[in-house]
Amino acid sequence: MAKLLSLNPPLGKSLSLICGSLTWLRDHKRKAFQQTLDQAACDDDEPEWMVEFAKRDSRRAITEKRQEFEARLAKIKQEEERLKQAQGSQERPRKKQRVKEPESMGAPDDESQFILDEYDSETDEKKRPSDSGGVDGLSASTLALLEQFKGKLSTQGQDEEDDNTVKIFYCSRTHSQLSQFAGELRRVAFPSSIPSAPDSEDQDDLSKLEERVKHISLGSRKNLCINPKVQALENSTAINERCLELQQSGVAADKKCTFLPSKDDEALKLQFRDHALATVKDIEDIGKVGKQIGICPYYASREVIKHSEIVTLPYPLLLQKSAREALNLSVKDHVVIIDEAHNLMDAIAGIHSVTVSLYQLQTAISQLTTYARKFKTRLKGKNRSYLAQVIRLVSSIADHLRGIAGLTSPPEGSLRFSDLMAGKGVDQINPYKLSRYLQESKLARKVDGYVESSEKPQPGQKSKTTMPVLFHIQSFLLPLMNPSEEGRLFYQKNNDDMVLKYTLLDPTNHFREIVDEARAVILAGGTMSPMSDYANHLFSYVAPERLGTFSYGHVIPPTNLVAQSLTRGILGSDFDFTYEARGSEKMITDLGRTIATLCQVIPDGVVAFFPSYDYLSQVLNIWQKPIPNGSGQTTLSLIERKKKILYESREAVKSTDSLLQEYTEAVESGPGALLLSVVGGKLSEGINFSDRLGRAVFIIGLPFPNIRSAIWQSKIKYIEEKAYRHGSGSESEKKANASAAGRDFYENSCMRAVNQCIGRAIRHVNDYAAIIMFDRRYDTPRIQKKLPGWIQGSLVASVSTKPAQMTVQRLSKFFAEKS
Template structure:
């Protein structure tokens, strides 16, 4: 494994660079920005970076964009030196030649900057006019008409709406913007053009040749996180990339707005209300959009997607590009540009990719090759920054994993049967062959599952057993069912894409069901419109879903596994919905490798990425150590602002060991409640408690709500007497409401207790800074179920991977025999299992202490936290927080010591 570098830990020998940070950066921020700058300058490197303070995004922005501007400037100067200096030409000739070449190289860039500046000025005036009208209307509503006059609004404000923008004649505007004609009259310009001096290409030709300049792809999990990043990007002000004369810098050229572009799905950017309905899924919008493009009827064409033959297309796309790049816009702003110009933002945004400096996009659009190809994105020689990278391996695996339930297979088989019965006689040639192949595929998988779970073919719903059989089936076994291996899966996929069979089968099924509803309405003599409804879910057609699963089976056997067992199908209840098949990608290496090989550099950034060994061993096993750099930045807070302690026992000295076998013991749960209640007495303001799962949180609350002996108050009532209690619910859409009420209770001085779940919505992306999180309590270790088929497969995969790399020098030196090698492999699998747990722990407890002046206690309620293999996987800044209490991590800590330490900590903060 590559060594983890502690930035700032050695003597500071880094060069002094101006990163144009909007605030005074902390030393560790400077260290990281310098480290990032060096990695991007070297190229061909992967950097993993972890920290846990607010400001990570600004460090990434300032470090990467400063390097980008410097790199482009140096690249131009190097090109000029290489092309001009031959060692023989006089110096004054070289100087003139360099100046002329520089002017020619920068002309297109200056023209674009001039256009963008006009767009910014126009938007500024529009905003000012709009705000003037709004303010005037508010004045009239508040105070009425002035002096009873008939005048309702200020005429100057009304007239401002009709003001003309700045205008320059088309016949001389473009020429006068050209540096070659600066300051010259129209007549002189015309004369010079007649003798051939000046630009030889037309404006349109120059615009079509926009270079694909080196850029940064910034990727995160969700669009909300990308919007937060965009907001941070607006804080940064950078000088121009290219300066005509640094000694004559004017106020107008002291800043160059970063050219930023947000990329998103059709669902986020489509402005066609007939395609992008509120209830439509992203897959449905994609299919509807493609259907409109392939329609032969002019009436069915999308009015916002102009054809290449339309003369207005290039004009609107360039205007979209200029509006998109004029200032920093998030995805909602970009959709607004499309609405303003009446043009499809999803396709028009591609015109803005080449001149962009930084592109923001969510995980699926970058990590999936098909998505990159759909957007015409190439990462060749560009920089990739992946934020929230603690999720990266899971994200890659989830994107390339797919499941299918028995109820979905049954529905698909029924739909195909009905379709064949209706249109079978009209099917000819290839259509007949491919439709039959689809039917055979679906029926084969359906029959296999029905036999596995003894489900009768005519049974639509059966009771779900208390424990559903689960296991692994080989890809080859499924592909051999009823001759599936004789079908060319890739040709079938091409047919499905071109014929739109899946959408047509789904559409015919919906039509049939609606006709039944209409006929029933006639029979009951009720209005047809009241009975008619759309019978489809509006998601991906089920046949497309089945094909995606079949396609996953063609992956190499060593990359993934197929499981049968419980599914999360939200369709009608019953055994058919409860069971199914799932292909799970176990090895994300191959699917991420093409990005690493193409990019100039890849940066993985996260607040809490420890333990980092998994990234080296399971994401980049093919990279030499020289191409990997691990950076850990610690925390900006002084050590006295944080106290971390294990709590191995509760109030009555009962041991805390929340293993799967012991954690449901009512005595243990009651002890937990009393312990938290006591801690809430001395921890002020807000306390956040993290539980291993939603199911366990429900179990705990039920025990707490039971009355005490002799009708005494319950544990839950005791907690409520200390602080206002809030609870996170699984699948709850009211997270914002809970957080708002929680913050309100804290602000009002009541104090609040928030019961949350590791891996839930509260454990990622939510900052419990200042009084919102003066205490963070972790209940137990959230180990995944090691007895599940999926985790057994993961552990087996890790073992086999290490054994297959047994010729590695590092392994040779520690493995003297096959037995030793197997033991080493088992230890590696166990570490992988522990790492998955501890990354989840670190992500949750990292929600508190978000800036230099923040402070909090972190309490780990389980005696297993004191074990070295667990304690050593906590972030260093948390381990360092134990220095105030020497026995903090010891398993011998008594609860009285915890109360004393926590009380002393907050008394010191009150001074």
């Protein structure tokens, strides 16, 4: 089992991870290299001078091979630098055999391409659903292609690194974050993994090997496809399916994708590998290399993995088993680093959760029925039978949702899996066989292709950019056929439609395979507090001695931070933003007056975070009302005397970039601005409000999830039942501990969101800011313990007498000293 380390560094996180992990890796490789030499010369019967000679000879042979590889990469690096300096020159020519990609697989009137291939469910009975519950979604043709490429993408006789060499897999949420990581990776250099020679004679020519960091960035077809016709589809599912279609054995040679690596492309694959490793490249750079050389970077990058020291990839490619299999990626005995890990549990749950609407189900029924009627006489036995089963199952689900919509039932609630499978004849469906049929038969691809060809495109109409309905329905049916114990079904009435959601409540088992296989798993984040959830819910099966947690303080001195809770407003109202009390117009008015007063003494930019878009809208409506005896003034006008007010909305009237640009201009050109945001919104993560952009962060209330929602009630019930099963002691003690576990999980979810917002300000060692938390609950020890350590260390005790006035005085003095 892997050792686990959870890091919570504040700043310079990427560089810290790079330096620590790659220093360890080079040291590990150096020791492994020495062990190889020792094992090669371990014959005790030989004289010592012969043993030493054998060691030196082996060392020289391996090193010279490394030197040759490094020299080749250095030459390519110089070539790339020359090309950058002469960017006006023409692009490199592609391979001669590259031909223009055809518009379509067949003639527009050729409907035979949409007929299902003959299917026999009895020929593959030895196959079993995967450990992930059969949700992998890979068809037989896809698996066959993967096996095909395992053999194709080999570089026999050229392997400078063995597949078993320990690597670092670095994973983050987005390619943008991975590109930033690549930028940090370019800044560092590390000693060679070749150990120093035992005597000075060999030092000059062997120990001075300059060993560059070898890195590859992996992405999906959508990120890396260079086939213009396929890339134009834009939608990920459509691109994946089109790519696979162009590789089928029945496709004419002149219609296949000409960028696909073939047996004749060994030289191009080596060229791609060397260019990919010559310098640290992000995902866009990898795509450009593929275009320049004329080879598919999606497939060619697979071969580069075994020559790399560090592999970067986004969450979905690592956390989803089917994605790892598609990449032929194994983390066994390697080091896995997951950045932005405060999102990890939600990310795993999101990857394995699916939502469909009643409208989508009805559309799917219409498409399936139309297809079945069209090809009724041309479909053979098994296909006809399974197609009828799919129609019955989807109809059963739609009928049940329509039944709920017609009742005076709550707007949302939970469902049993059996409820959706109560239609006529559905109980006779074999879930495993139907699940396998959906994955292997290409049904969704054939039906969608026929529907698309039947629809007459309008002039100037763009290709569709959303997932085809039947693919979406299939992604829901697969977990429905093989539900996991941690999965639950919920419905929600949404205006004129009904929404059905399969939700994963517990990510433990889906992440466990990575943990069990990896040499070490490191979770890192700038604000991961509170961290108890990771030990209790993600790594509950890991022995305590194998789970390490570290939290580091902030780089700023304590004098650069003022942090405090504010329990009462300038007009004397208690700040109680619980769901039941937060609608008080008197308190909301006092909140606005207090913020207006604070903005008088806080320079430049202030960012305020509210619990939800709905509550922010409610607050703005009240702030726009005239103040009693205020000569027509409003709360908003009081604030705007000192700060321009900007706010984000759910409708996204302005793009995030334009909103931030307007905010930046207001801060830089005047006395400042107040940006009203939402916890969990677009501005609460990944945005840095450093220096003048974030001299203060206001947190309004605690953004607890809706405890009345069916999903959260199920989550808490699941946590409590799990804690009860694994608890010890008397019956009453087990019940009390289970209840405490549910409450702690609920509070932690809220506080992780709060801590992310707090972390938007103070981004470097010389930065300074104030953190003000508006709510009496922030004054309780239980909530304060869930704040980041660097906040707790600077937290100012709340005063009972005129707390708002005392806060104004404190902030006035703080910022006066910084000016």
